[in-house]
Every structure is written in C-alpha cells, then in structure tokens.
Amino acid sequence: MLAGSIALLLAACSPADEAAAPAAVPVRTITVAESTLPNVIELPGRVEPVRTAEVRARVTGIVQQRLYEEGTYVSAGQPLFRIDPRELRASYAQTQASLERARSTAANARAVVDRYRPLVEENAISAQEYDAAVAAARQADASVAEIRAQLDAAGLQLGYTTVRAPISGRAGRAQVTEGALVSQSEGTLLTKIEQTSSVYVTFNQSASELLAVRDRINSGEIDYAGRETAEVRLTFADGTDYDVPGRLDFLAFSVDEETGTVEVRAEFPNSNGVLLPGEFVRAKISVGTISNGIAVPQRAVTVNQNGGSVYVVDVDGLAQMRPVKLGAMLGEQWIVKSGLKVGDKVIVSNLQKIRPGAPVKPVETPVGNKAPATAATKPEKAAAQAGAE
Template sequence: MKQILAAITACLLLASCSNSEAPPEPAPIPVKTVTIASRPIPNVVELPGRVEPVRQAEVRARVTGIVQARLYEEGTDVRAGQPLFRIDPRELRASYAQTEAALQRARATATNAHAVVERFQPLVAENAISGQEYDAAVAASREAQANVAQLRAQLEAASLQLGYTTVRAPISGRAGRALVTEGALVSQPEGTLLTRIEQVSPVYVNFAQSASEVLALRRAVAAGEIELDQDDRVEVTLTFSDGTDYPVPGYIDFYALSVDEQTGTVELRAEFPNPAGLLLPGEFVRAKIFAGEVQQGIAVPQRAVTLTEQGGSVFVIGADGKATVRPITLGAMVRDVWIVQSGLNVGDLVIVSNLQKIRPGVPVKGSDAQSTRKPASKLQPTAAAKAR
C-alpha cells in the first residue's frame, strides 16, 4: 500500500513540474523583405485639374432675320467654313439689288460728267466758255466719282450682309446643340447666340498650385535637392474620377508669373493630345506633375503598404527579429511603388509578403525579395514617351 501511495505522489510531482514550464516560442514566420535605400525618385505633385478646349467659339447671328434651317448635326465635328444655319435672305437680297441699281445709275452719271469735262477743256483754252463753267463741270465730275465710290462700298457691305445669312463655322471642332430652331427671330444688334464650337483635340488642363508649394520647390531646386529635366519639359499624367488612368501624357505649356490675390495660388496649364476624345471640356481630373527628381528619395513597393483612414503603414523587422508596425507619410504612387515622405530610414527591412499572417510582435525570418535601388527612370510612368 505504501508503495502505491509513493508512486501516485511521484506522478503528481512530475505533473506539477511539467505544468510550470513555459510554452515553447512559436516558429518564426518566413517573409520576404526589401532593404530601404535612398535613390533619385520623381518629384510628383498631385493637383486637381479641369479640362478645357484649346479653342472655343460662340456662333452668333450677324444679321437680323428668321432662321430657315439648321445645316449641321448637333454634337458632331465640323470644319471651319462649314454652313451651320441659314437665315431668310430675301430682304437682304432685295437691298443688295437696290444698291446695285443705284451704283449703275451713279456710274452713268459719272461717265456723263467726265465727258462734259473733256468737251470743256479745249473750249476754256479758246475762251469759248468761262473758267467758272469749267470748274463747275470738274467739280460735278468729281462728285459723281465720289458717289460711285460710296455706292460701291455700300454694295460691298450689302454683299457681306447677304453672305451672313449663311452662318458658317468660324473654327474646326465639335459643334454643340443648336440654341435656336427654325422660325426663330435672331437679332444682329443683340448678337443672338446660335451654338458653340469647341476644339477638343488637343485639350488644355488647368491647375492651381499653392504659392507656398511653388516657393518650396524653387528652394529645393536651388539647394540641389531636386534636379529638373535638362529639356525643361514637365510631364503630367491624368487620372479620371473613376480611378482609371488617361493613357497619353501631357506637358506643362503655361506657368503664371504672378500669384492670384484671392486664392493665393499660381496658375498652371498642361496640353494633352486627345485623339479619341476621352477628355471632355469641363471634366475634373486628378493630375500628377513630374517636376524633376528628388536626389535622396525613399520608395516602397505598393504591396508592402497598408492603407487606413489614418494613413499608411508598413511592417518592418525590428532588432529583436519581430514584426513591428511603422506608420509612414505617403506621397504619390508611381507605377507599383509608393513615394515615402517620412517614417522610414535607410537600412530598414520592410516586409512585403505574408502580411495576412503576421501581427505586431510575431517573430519573422526575412529573406531579400528585391533591391530598392531601382533606377529613377523605372519609376517614370512614360519613359517611352520621353524617349520619343
């Protein structure tokens, strides 16, 4: 009996000893990492912009009359000089004919007055007529010629007015909807608006940048922190409101030299090809302006960044070999990398795989996924376009 009790006591002691031992450390989770290194990266400025046509013309009535017909299809492309509207020409045609008849009568009178002067020339030399009569004949001839010139100008004006009854496109572009219908009375003094024409290939995109940001950019360029392109071309890419990218880059073609007093901003404008007509006047877009390169910049792969309402964060491997969350301030995203404004240092190991499995404080075992020393040209979204 004593032997049985001793055995039970020994088992209990062994069990209590085993329960007091700490659980084993979990095995490190294998992850892939990238080592942060500084390198030249694009200096990207993100701004909202609005699309505007390169040229816009308002088609207005230049004569008073009744619209007889609309000669174009609304919303289609028209060429310069193409007829758009026809205004009733009958009244102006009658005025033209009346002026033309008056001109013919004035020419006949001028011809007769000139003939009288030629007949009087030998007579005045022989003193057959007085000098006063000859001077009167010369004055009458000159008056007749002036009357001819006046009526000729009136006939030309009448011809112009008659031509204005056919309203033509002043520029090539896309014609909007007609603002008048057949039978409408249009007025020349009021300049009745008939339609609008917009030239949408290419197009302009207008931006407004804060004057303080412009000053900071100039200081960074002067200090050598940002290096501008040698050809002074500043590339711009666009993103539509639905998040899709416009495939063709544009370039800044205008930069205001003054600050708007009311908004404190500087106006910029970029020109974009629009062969497919995807960019519509009045549309709001998001622009990325590539204003040179930051010489000592930091970027991380897109897949390593977690986005929250508070901003972005990444997992880094700490000195103890465990995963640590690091909040970062993000700039623009270029292709598949985020430009980091602050929060990371050169040499940090950023985790880029198995992000769903790791938690803060979990042991991890990293292996290099790729080097972050990628040439700056690789970060440019349209390097091929620049080469062209």
Template sequence: MAQLTRSSIAAALSLLLAACSGGEAEAPPAIPVETLTVSAREVPNVIELPGRVAPVRVAEVRARVTGIVERRLYKEGSDVRAGQPLFQINPSELRASYAQTKASLDRARATAANAAAVVERYRPLVAENAISRQEYDAAVAASREASANVAQIRAQLDAASLQLGYTTVRAPISGRAGPAQVTEGALVSQTDATLMARVEQISPVYVVFSQSASELLNLRKSMSDGSLELKDGQMVEVRLTLANGSEYETPGFIDLVDFSVDETTGTVALRAEFPNPSRQLLTGEFVRARIYAGKVPSGIAIPQRAVMVNEGGSSVYVVDSAGNAALRPIETGALVDGMWVVQSGLQPGDVVILSNFQKLRPGVPVAAKAKAKAAGAKATGTKPAGNAAQKQAPAKSQER
C-alpha cells in the first residue's frame, strides 16, 4: 500500500515537472471586430438646449365697464376669431345713461338752434340801429356757447355709446380661448380691470430657450477664425424633441437673439418660430431644441453603436499600436442621423472598434474581420500582432 502511494506521488511530480518544463503559454486568440478609421469631414454644428413653447401673441380679456356678467358666449378651449363676443355684461345701467345723455343732447341742440335764430333776427336790426351793438354781440355769444354745449354733450354721448358697447366683451385677437376666469352673476370692475379670460395665438408658436453668454462668445470666435462656417443672415434651423422623446416633424428657424445678458443667469435669450397647424405644440410644454448653427469643416463623427455611454461619460474602444483593444474616453456633442459628433478624444487616423464589445477588454488582441463604411469616410480594418501570435502557436505545439 505504501509502495502504491509512493508511486502515485512520483507520477504526479513527474507530470508537474513536465508541465513546468514545457514551452511558453499560448497567446490568447484575437477577437474579430469591425473597425472604422477616423477621418476629418464636414459635420453640422449642433447646439442642444432646453426650451419651452410660448404663444406668438397673448391677449388678456379684461372688463372695461363695471357690471354683472350675464352670459359666457364661447366654449372654453375653442378657437375664436378677432371680434367674436365672449361675454355679455348686463347693459341696463349703461343704456339708461346713454338715453339720458341723448336727451341732454337733444335739448342742447334745441337751445343752439334758438340762439342761432336770434342772431339771424338781430343781424338786420343792428344794421338799422334798431338794437344796440351790445345786444347783438350778446346774442352771438349765446349762440356760440349753445353750439359748444352741443359739441360737449355729443362727445359725452359717444363715450356713453362706447361704454354700452363694452358690455359685449369681444376677443381682441384670433386664437384659442382659455377657461373663463369669471362666471355668470359675477361682478366685474372697470376700475380693477377684472381678468375674464385669455386668448392665445398658438399657430405658429415660439420656442424660447437660453444659451450661456460664454458659449455664445465661443461661437462667434469660431465663426471669425474659420473653424465654423455660418454666414451672416443665414437662416438657422431648429428641430425639437418633445417631452415623450418623439421628434417634432416640422423644423423652425431662429427669429430673435437678445442683445443683452441676463444678470442673474448669465445667459442670452433665443427664440425660434415653428408652424403648429395641428396644435401639437402646447403652450408651456418643455422641449429640447437642436440648433443647427452652421457647419464644422474638419469635424469628426462616428457611428452611434461605437460609443458607450455611462454615468462617467462617453468612451470608445480603439485599436492601439500593438493591435490590442484600448478604452478611450471621449467628449460627444449632438447625435445627428445616427452619428455622434466627437468634440474631443479622437484624432484623424485613430481606429475605432464597432462590434463585439461583450468580448472586449482593455489589452485584448483584436483582428478586423471586415471593413465598415461611414458617411464621408471608409473604415479601415487593421491586422494586429495578435494574429501572428495566433498563427505561430500551433507550430510550437507541433514541435513539442
């Protein structure tokens, strides 16, 4: 039994020695991947900013007379046209005031007519010295005073007519009328200018957003040194991503850039106008805007699938000089047509890996299995040293 044990131990030791005296360990096999050789190309300069939808025009419908609201004449949330009646305020008191002023005007007109007739009767008499000049001048003055009184009361009647017309509250602009702020039976006041409703014009609409003043300065500097192509007067296109992640199909254009910097936030306000025929964009809605502000003549863009995004930022796998995979952090800009615009981290000539990421680790040898094409450039596969090592390994095994 002891002899059997000693022989087993000897066999194990001989196997261990044989293993230790063997040749070098084989190199790990190269992982097949698709690659893309980075090259400079013209890429759009896209600026992403948050924004909110705002109406082109907003009209606050307020009471211009004091009275009791009798009726609401529109459907809340419906489209209204300019001049359409929205509310009816009880006109009884203003009608009575109008009638009283009209009666005063009729009386004033009668007085003026009588004074004018007196002047006409006195005119030949004063020429014949039948009456004194003083009496004639007094008659003329009385006639003029009566005419002035008529003019004054006529103005009062016009004002009363306006006030009576204000009892029918009308939409000042065409647009969508919001919910009523008052109900039937409510007292509205001319003095307080009681808010009754709002009318918003939402076709087209504005999208308002803000850009850092420093970024705006950098943009102007890039335009001046030629690293950004944007002509003066060129329409700047803007596209929207809605709150649910969908794309708004119709682009808009920048129509206003403020000339002052907000002292509190250090930003400059920008505004774009968008058509909104289907009323898909709602006032106050949060959106993300992509502003296509010119083009970068020598930019870098790589396919979306090549970029790995996590909490620490973005990164890509590249092929290093030894033919191994290396993880490279990059700074990305906007995603345009399935391509990430790279702002830093890559240079022309770098070889970016596009596939087989689940098997990749930093330092692992890779082998290009196919050439990948990208817009504006052809991907170039590399044949790293790992391939040679893989081919030499069987030869060593055969020698053994």
C-alpha cells in the first residue's frame, strides 16, 4: 500500500502537468527558383496633355459674348469670344482715310514731277526745283507705304476682337464673363485648350537608380537590346490598370540639382478620354528581362511601410520571418529584388496562424497550382482545407 501511494504521488508530480509543446501548424510552401522575368521599374507620374494653348486677349476692350460651350471640343480657328470692336473699327476707318489722303498727295507729287521733267530739259526751270519735286514725290510714296502698314496693323487689331482657337482640342471653362474688361498689355487669360487624344505621362527617376540599371545592362545581368522603345503601362490610384500601353519618347540628359532625379516621359493613346490631365498614376516601365529573377505569390508577402516580408521554413522546421526588397507586381506575383535565395521554402498559407519561431508542417505546393489532395495524409488534407484561400 505504501509503495502504491508513492507511485500515485510520483504520477501526480510527473511532466504530464507541464504545458504540452505547441502543435506544428500545417502550411503550404513553395520552393524559390530562378526564372526569366521582365525587368520592371515602377514610378509615380502625372498625366499631361500633349499640347496646351492659353487663349489670351490681344486687344483691350469689353467682352461682348462667349461663343463656345465650356468643356467641349473646339477646332482650330473656331471663334471663342467676341470683344467690342467699335473703337477699333473707328480707328481702322480713320487710318483708311489717312491712307486715301496720302495716296492723293503722292499722286499730285508724281504729276508735278511729270510736268517738271520736260521743263528742266529745256532749262525752263532749274535742276534744283526738279530735284525738290522728285524728293517730294518719294516722300509722298513713303507716307503711303507707312500708312498702309498702319492700316494693316489696325486691321489685325480689329480681327483680334474675335478671339479664335489657336489649336484643336478640349476648351476649358471661361476665365472671364460678358462685360469684363480685358487688357492687351496684361494679356488677360480667357480660357485654355488642351489636346488629349494622346497624352504624356512624366515621372522622375533617381539618377543613382538610373545608373544602376545602366550598369546591370552593361554587365549582362539585364538583357536589353535597347533598339526597341521601352513599353510602359499605367495603374490608376484605385488599383485598376489602363488597358493601352504607352512608349517612352523622352529621357532628359541632365539631372535636376534640387531632387537628384532625371525626367522621363512616355506617350499614351487616349482616344476614349480616360486619362485626365493632372491625374496621378503609377507607371510600370519594362526595360529588358532578368534571366535569374525571383518571384513569389502575392499571398505570401506582407507589405509594410518598410517594404515587405515573407515567412520561410528553416532547417529545424520552424517559421522565420524574412524581410525582402520588393520590385513590381506581375499579375499575382511580387518580384523580389533581394532577401530570398534559390531553395528557400516560402510559406503561402495560414500566415495568420503562425509566428516567428513557431513549428510548422510544410506541404509543398507546385507554383501556380493547388496542392494535390492525394499527396497528403489525412491531417495534411485537413490543413489544406483550413489554409485554402
């Protein structure tokens, strides 16, 4: 009986009372491998019209009427505003009258020369008188030319009272209303016209990163012939993609002293008017391919303000968090620039149930496929169902 009591006492104090070791969490994994991936540079950019014209007043006067509908398409030469022409019309008529008077004076001076020519040959008048008559005729002709030029200028000023569109495009809202005084000297802004059938997207690339890309191309790490124009694709602020790709058409040959960046520009077709001037977008520029690139599924990556991180399985079967430097998104995969190496096992499921150092039970998942149910034991099947996304 004493021996039985001692055995019961020892059983009560056995390690069974200690906390059981945590069970391994079943997870799906993929093995990191190299593959040929596009080299994508992602940058923020701003949409700009290919052409912008500021319509300004070229004469001083009162706006009588707006002749276009705000926000509509206008053609080059189409009337947009009418400025009161009465004062300039009177000035034009006055100049025209001065021209007629000058023409009459010139005609009279030429007639005097014609009369003096035979007289000077007969010594009926002195050569000095004849020369004075010739000079007076030339001066009268010069006055005619001067006033004709003034009349042309007055005609231009009168024509400017009808303000026309300098280019075709979409006209913005009017900056003045009927009755407003506009000034030629100040160049009063009346409206703007933007051509958006195709648009520019400008963005700035760090000079150091641009040099790094150039070095990788020269070293052969990036396969880029350079003969073709780099393709650019856009993503809107809400995450949707713009369907039509664009092409790089400009690269600045100087570095901005204040920002240390180089300006890059791409042109995009915009016949449907989806891209709006001033809009912020993200541009993905494809510059060649990388033969030894690494990509992991999006669901395996946790993105934070410092970049991204993934869970990998170490040699002891424990989950370890690994910070990674992310590149661009390709479909449902993140390009990983650094932080992973070939052969690493990356966890792609049950991330919310694991912590760094937690034991896991990995089930290999072929890239791009679901784990086959026949390849797992009953507990693994249950884990696959619990971790399915």
